[in-house]
Amino acid sequence: MPPIIPTEEIAKARHPMAEAWEMFRGNHAAMVALVVLTLIMIIAAIGPYIYPTDPFDMVWAPFSPPGVDGFILGTDYLGRDLMAAIIHGARVSIVIGLAAAFMSVFIGVTVGALAGFYRGWVEELLMRITEFFQVLPTLLFSMVIVALFGASLPMITFAIGIVSWTAVARITRSEFLRIRELEYVTASRASGATNAKLMFRIILPNALPPIIVQAALMVGSAILFEAGLSFLGLTDPNVVSWGQVIGSNRQYILDASYTVTIPGIAIFVTVLAISLVGDGLNDALNPKLRQR
């Protein structure tokens, strides 16, 4: 008896991740962005060892323009090397961006999963809490947290994470609401799967694609968020960050606008790369939405 499915069809059905990667690779903007992003990550990881100049050291005369006197990006109002600030500052942006995004995805997925799975009063309560967090202006709320409890990097990460999870919670909840009614979930429930198994082994993996896309975007917005806080001076004074460089140099834009434009470009390029990768992931993971 011949096999029911022709063998060439079996060969074609590959792992969904391989298919997604194929799709992603076809998106040129996303691929370029991925390369740029990888470079930025490498700079954040090993840059300070290759370019060990202390970004807080006054190494030269103030306001030396880029390219003059051997300073590629020039010096700021205190004569500190801007190149060192950009390279060392990459670390703070990337680490806080990733950690805050991780925290908000963790909270958001937990809240959204519980709300969408259990429904009833649990959902009511959790969604009310979510709305409450949506009413608080995010930046002001994190400014208050950092101002009251100290501007250490973990506290800044916490302050960003605690205000950014609502979008993830809403997405997770609506995915759970949709998937929990599908047949394979009913089948697993009937075959005796526990609630925990249903939630995390059966529903969650299928709810992941839009959450992953949102998580990628969260990294970008967390980086912007951190930049905003440090621009306002709400940052660890012992650690250099891009927003802080802009904030401390902005009185001198008349004399040396590059001290503000260059760190801004660093933030812009990083976040742009992340959002292009996010777009690419979106197209790759949700092929049905491609037409939109």
Place this chain on the structure above:
Amino acid sequence: MRIVYAIILLMAVLVLNFSMMHLAPGDVADTISQSMGGADQEILDQIRADYGLDQPFLVQLGRYMGNVLRFDLGYSFFYNTPVTQLILQRLPATLLLVFTAQILALFIGVILGVISARKPNGIASHFVTILALFGYSAPVFWTGILLLIGFSLKIQIFPVAGMQDVTIEGGFSVHFLDVARHLVLPVITLGSIFLALYSRLSRATMMEVLGSDYVRTAKAKGLSEREVVYKHALKNSLSPVITLAGLQFSAVISGAVLVEAVFSWPGLGTLAFQSIIARDTPTILGILFFSALVVIVGNLLTDLALRFVDPRVGSKG
């Protein structure tokens, strides 16, 4: 019903406010003693008793909420002014900035969205795509500084800072124009992010609506393209955009804080920034409360606008 819920939300903000004040290291007594140049334990205890800080948490919380109901948000030791008064002085500037930016972004965003939905490969459509990428990725304070360098320092068209020129004399119209001139750059900075968001969504919904059956019917009965788009399709594509705008109020205020810092706009954001540097806790928490109030009122206004655009919204509940 919405209003009762809004009040409950505000109460929750108060509880959060108070708990944070309670949890934070240092209290009013420390602030006062610092401004006096130090005090011994006896005086600290006396101050704490005077301000009721020795009472249990719930008693203090109840009294705080009671005070807020009488519009008393505490006293700013830094400005030597009641917090409510301080905030009410600054609130109009922020409201002016936030609402002008929101309304202009919404208005222009919808127009851009409609134009680009009709010509998906036209200039407007590409502009929307680029603006959306830029609006999402560029830090708002950086965009503000770039505009400041371009249009206040290099080409001196717009003022560098503030909301009005105190040296100008004249009637209402002179002052109105003066404030409007000061408003241009901050509104462009703040509005462009949301403009991108709204135009992208209204492009998407408009394209969807233009492909629907009743639009085909309207075309079939001989209406002109213009009539179909602006009379039939636009009305139905508006509600998602207005809903999104309502959800953005808290983000707009967050953006306003940074924009105010860049342009020295004398609003709540600048006040928040200054009081954080001064560690003026009552003022900071008062601002958080008032900005939550602005968001909630903004949401209620959005609901009203939605009912106006789409009568089905009201009948649901």
